[in-house]
Amino acid sequence: MRTEKGSALVMVIFIMVVLALLLAALAYITAQSNQNTAYQIASTRAYWAAQSGAEWGTYQIAPATGSAASQCFSPNPAHPAIGSIPGLGGCSATVACLPPGAASTTSYQITSQGSCPAGNLGAGNSPVVALRSVIVAISNTSAGTCVDCINNCLGNYCILLGNTYYCFGDLNGCLGSCHVKLDKCTSVACLYKQCGRTSSSQSTSLNYWLENP
Numbered sequence: 001m002r003t004e005k006g007s008a009l010v011m012v013i014f015i016m017v018v019l020a021l022l023l024a025a026l027a028y029i030t031a032q033s034n035q036n037t038a039y040q041i042a043s044t045r046a047y048w049a050a051q052s053g054a055e056w057g058t059y060q061i062a063p064a065t066g067s068a069a070s071q072c073f074s075p076n077p078a079h080p081a082i083g084s085i086p087g088l089g090g091c092s093a094t095v096a097c098l099p100p101g102a103a104s105t106t107s108y109q110i111t112s113q114g115s116c117p118a119g120n121l122g123a124g125n126s127p128v129v130a131l132r133s134v135i136v137a138i139s140n141t142s143a144g145t146c147v148d149c150i151n152n153c154l155g156n157y158c159i160l161l162g163n164t165y166y167c168f169g170d171l172n173g174c175l176g177s178c179h180v181k182l183d184k185c186t187s188v189a190c191l192y193k194q195c196g197r198t199s200s201s202q203s204t205s206l207n208y209w210l211e212n213p
Contacts, residue, residue: 039128042116045091046130049082049114053093054132056080057110061097061136072097072108082114091116107162108136146195149178154188 060073077096082088094113100106112132118125137160153174154160158167165188172182180194 038118042118042128043130045088045116046114046128047132049088049091049093049116050112050130050132051114052082052085052088053080053095053112053114054110054134056082056093057095057097057112058134058136061108061110062138072099088116106138108138110134110136146178146180147192150175150180150188150191150195153178 057073057078060078077094080093080095082093083091092115094115096111098109098111100108110133112134113129114132115127115129117127153171154165154167157169157171157174158165160166175182175191180191182191185191185194
């Protein structure tokens with residue numbers, strides 16, 4: 001009888017130990033899941049803080065209305081007020097602009113670092129940061145139908161990488177409709193000269209917006 005009671009007691013203790021271990025493991029898994037969720041939320045907020053900063057920098061270079069800028073914004077780096085954007089309370093962005101060299105098409109590199117509080121990750125954790133980088137290309141476009149026609153052809157049949165155009169399709173046919181020949185021309189300025197003038201009277205506009213991952 002005593003042997004049976006002793007065996008039962010050992011079994012009860014064993015079951016209690018197993019249950020305690022299972023509860024401890026469940027608590028650990030739950031805590032880790034909460035940490036991962038909190039980090040994903042903080043990372044997402046930091047990403048959009050950086051993205052908002054990059055878009056702000058792009059707007060300073062090439063606003064939706066009016067001519068594009070001819071230089072980087074000031075101060076540089078800048079700290080736009082993004083904390084008022086819904087979902088980004090407490091976040092900040094540091095936006096820097098790298099100016100281009102002189103060219104018919106100029107490319108500004110805008111780098112934005114978004115930073116948001118760690119939130120539920122705990123007071124001892126550093127803010128979560130994310131980086132976004134974009135290339136904003138500004139075209140200096142001459143007034144006049146001929147030059148506008150050339151720019152339209154380049155936009156439809158060419159891709160600009162750096163300061164070099166890579167063209168495809170029937171670019172020659174398109175330029176022919178502008179009364180311009182591609183033969184022997186290796187630069188945009190050469191095409192402009194066939195319009196009877198160089199691009200002396202210029203306005204600036206956004207050519208493309210390339211986002212780096």
